[in-house]
Amino acid sequence: MARSPFTSTLDRRAFLASTAALGAGLLLPAGLPGARAQEATPRKGGVLKLGIGGGSTSDTLDPRKLTDWVPVNQAFMLMNGLVEIDKDNKAVPELLERWEAKPGATEWVFDLRQGVTFHDGKSLTVEDVIYSINLHRGDTSSAARAVAAGIADVKKLSDRQIAITLKDGNADLPYVLSDYHFLVVPDGFTDWTKPVGTGPFVFETYDPGVRSRFKRNESYWKPNCANVDAVEVIVINDISARTNAMMSGQVHAINRVDFKTVDLLKRNPRLQVVQSAGGQHFTFLMDCTQKPFTDNNIRLALKYGIDRQQLLQTALRGYGRIGNDHPIPSTDPFFAKDLAQRAYDPDKAKYHLKQAGLDSLPVTLSASDAAFAGAVDAAAVYRTAAAGAGIDLSIKREPADGYWDNVWMKAPFCMSYWGGRPTADQMLSIAYQSSSSQNDTHWKNEEFDKLLVEARAMLDQTKRGEIYAHLQELISNDGGAVIPMFGDYLDAVSTKVKGVTPHPMFNFMGARLAEKVWLDA
Amino acid sequence: MTQLILKRLGLGLVTLWLVSVLIFAGTQLLPGDIASTILGQNATPESLARLRTELGLDAPAVVRYLQWLKGFATGDLGQSLASGQPVSALLWPRFWATMALAAYAAAIGVPLAVGLGILTAVRRGSLFDRAANVLALTAVSLPEYFLGLLLILVFSVQTNWLPSLADTYPGMGFSAWIEATTLPMLTLLLVTVAQMMRMTRTAVLAVMDRAYIETAFLKGLQTRRVVLCHATPNAAAPIANVVAFNVAYLITGVVLVEAVFNYNGLGRFLVDAVSKRDFPLVQAAAMVFAAVYVLLNMVADIAAIALNPRLRHPR
Numbered sequence: 049m050a051r052s053p054f055t056s057t058l059d060r061r062a063f064l065a066s067t068a069a070l071g072a073g074l075l076l077p078a079g080l081p082g083a084r085a086q087e088a089t090p091r092k093g094g095v096l097k098l099g100i101g102g103g104s105t106s107d108t109l110d111p112r113k114l115t116d117w118v119p120v121n122q123a124f125m126l127m128n129g130l131v132e133i134d135k136d137n138k139a140v141p142e143l144l145e146r147w148e149a150k151p152g153a154t155e156w157v158f159d160l161r162q163g164v165t166f167h168d169g170k171s172l173t174v175e176d177v178i179y180s181i182n183l184h185r186g187d188t189s190s191a192a193r194a195v196a197a198g199i200a201d202v203k204k205l206s207d208r209q210i211a212i213t214l215k216d217g218n219a220d221l222p223y224v225l226s227d228y229h230f231l232v233v234p235d236g237f238t239d240w241t242k243p244v245g246t247g248p249f250v251f252e253t254y255d256p257g258v259r260s261r262f263k264r265n266e267s268y269w270k271p272n273c274a275n276v277d278a279v280e281v282i283v284i285n286d287i288s289a290r291t292n293a294m295m296s297g298q299v300h301a302i303n304r305v306d307f308k309t310v311d312l313l314k315r316n317p318r319l320q321v322v323q324s325a326g327g328q329h330f331t332f333l334m335d336c337t338q339k340p341f342t343d344n345n346i347r348l349a350l351k352y353g354i355d356r357q358q359l360l361q362t363a364l365r366g367y368g369r370i371g372n373d374h375p376i377p378s379t380d381p382f383f384a385k386d387l388a389q390r391a392y393d394p395d396k397a398k399y400h401l402k403q404a405g406l407d408s409l410p411v412t413l414s415a416s417d418a419a420f421a422g423a424v425d426a427a428a429v430y431r432t433a434a435a436g437a438g439i440d441l442s443i444k445r446e447p448a449d450g451y452w453d454n455v456w457m458k459a460p461f462c463m464s465y466w467g468g469r470p471t472a473d474q475m476l477s478i479a480y481q482s483s484s485s486q487n488d489t490h491w492k493n494e495e496f497d498k499l500l501v502e503a504r505a506m507l508d509q510t511k512r513g514e515i516y517a518h519l520q521e522l523i524s525n526d527g528g529a530v531i532p533m534f535g536d537y538l539d540a541v542s543t544k545v546k547g548v549t550p551h552p553m554f555n556f557m558g559a560r561l562a563e564k565v566w567l568d569a
Numbered sequence: 570m571t572q573l574i575l576k577r578l579g580l581g582l583v584t585l586w587l588v589s590v591l592i593f594a595g596t597q598l599l600p601g602d603i604a605s606t607i608l609g610q611n612a613t614p615e616s617l618a619r620l621r622t623e624l625g626l627d628a629p630a631v632v633r634y635l636q637w638l639k640g641f642a643t644g645d646l647g648q649s650l651a652s653g654q655p656v657s658a659l660l661w662p663r664f665w666a667t668m669a670l671a672a673y674a675a676a677i678g679v680p681l682a683v684g685l686g687i688l689t690a691v692r693r694g695s696l697f698d699r700a701a702n703v704l705a706l707t708a709v710s711l712p713e714y715f716l717g718l719l720l721i722l723v724f725s726v727q728t729n730w731l732p733s734l735a736d737t738y739p740g741m742g743f744s745a746w747i748e749a750t751t752l753p754m755l756t757l758l759l760v761t762v763a764q765m766m767r768m769t770r771t772a773v774l775a776v777m778d779r780a781y782i783e784t785a786f787l788k789g790l791q792t793r794r795v796v797l798c799h800a801t802p803n804a805a806a807p808i809a810n811v812v813a814f815n816v817a818y819l820i821t822g823v824v825l826v827e828a829v830f831n832y833n834g835l836g837r838f839l840v841d842a843v844s845k846r847d848f849p850l851v852q853a854a855a856m857v858f859a860a861v862y863v864l865l866n867m868v869a870d871i872a873a874i875a876l877n878p879r880l881r882h883p884r
Contacts, residue, residue, distance in 0.1 A: 099734075115607060
């Protein structure tokens, strides 16, 4: 009995052609008794203790090198981004207060929030923002280099405004700027061991990969935020150690709860499980340039030969949604809701094998839990279902260490995952555009490439939606990825912690949990 | 004696150098490098190339090794590739944390094990002897990981007597530290006491069967006096040896225990460093582990010689 409480009906509000809402909003029903956005005023005080997995001794708070969950959460405690994604997946102002695009969406003007100060007392200026964006542009080793690649120019218009010019139109620019690498530091700042930001908490102690303690920034600008006196982050990478710490009440919250143990955790009355539906999805990747996957009939046979419902129940214990072989989640306003859901159909799979001139098909799947926890078990479930469709799937277990260097994008048929992206365009561009260095199915479709660029610059959301629906259909019917399921982000939070909501981007309320919650007396 | 110690030190240094070569070769053989782990799924060929240049990874492996060796020989452990922090600032606190946990376990474990070993030897065949041996064998045959989780289940999840998280930080009081580290200490204790106890028992028994012990009994001496003054000193060498080995294990074999209790020791440090391919950290941590091992082995050998008159005065 682990059905997601979410229905998939979306609140499709009319698109508001206002400046601050370029993505149509949708509401995630809060499937959490006691964790709805309370009307109550936050209480000040207390020390929040977080047990977070995904940190290491090598961690740095340099925004260019943020890759793991612990430093990302810590960075958001010390610094602010340019644009925030709220719990309804909408781009809302953070340090950039308003924005406007000229038709064609290549020329943008952003207004800077006024009256914000850094922890060292310096006022936030346009120069700081420009410097912080430029950290990821040009000759840089930034992990966000690809995200910032579309920016042709950033310049100061006045003390309150900057202009950003893009190489090609992109109606989603505010969403692009919400990327967690775009954090703001003072102009010319380079001391990444002790970042100075405008964030809700001030640096106190920091021991990378172990623990950190940051205290409240008394002059924080965001209303009703920075409620606790201090935040302690304890790095706990081992999932069982993290779960035990939560069960014995040593921390107030843990991220990335194991799908396997979430139902056990739920029995504990002192905590709540926060379940966020988002864009995280799990994939079986076929390399469209390697035999036999060059033939779309083979690709379709493998898509019909998987039992999605069974996989969702076994691998994710039901904490997710069924996928339709394309990467756009049902929480996205551009989700192709009219596209028929593909189901397990051994006869159709056999038909496609016949079309490809085969009676049966032997394939080897490279699997590893590096792709996601429980991936190897998921592969075994797939094998059973595929056998009924005349597909003889043998599983090649790969070591988790080095999986991304040796197997991903190299093996003809392997497992992987994608974390969600704030917009359909970003997700489609990074994984399916033929020119992308992370096009991990090596799929090349000219029609797709052309329409993708067209839709990117469209400010007319209705027309844009039609194109995206078509693109999802293209991937689903022709692409190289079998996408059986989307997995929810799961966190466990003590009932003492108030103000927690599900969030479509990542665990821990989009990694901004620390500034938003408060502790019950 | 001095000559012997010097010779052993020289051998120890050669061993360390060999270890450093092996570790370096190992890190070169591992798939991927620090650039691909830092950039993760965001890696593009351009940013990878750029980062490798920034970190000096484009130099040939031999050159990088020699640079590291030069630094190490002059006491400079270098910087973490990922964060640019000096390795020594990251490493030594973690080393002392591991040492503190090992010392806590050894302070209780060594006297306990030797005492139990002598007692079981004296009461050979008694119910006490048999019970102690069964318990010891049970503790030894359970993997530390499982033992640790069992202790957590009983002492923290079900009864809430002790924390499951060995959360230690600078400036915590001694009693708080003891409370935080008791469960991991118990796990280490269970694993090491058994072996030391059984070795002690065997060593004492081997001596107890000798003629001069029989003579001592026939003289009418009390059992306690015979065991403590006649038997144990002659069994001291093998006991010292097994104690040294187990103390070395307490320091170098704690990786799993540190993972279960999330203790911030050198074991977790090494795991982190390897998974990130942060070579200077891997190398430094491995050198420290190797040095501890070499030193304690040397201590065991020297103790064996010092406690054995026949080796002390070779004819």
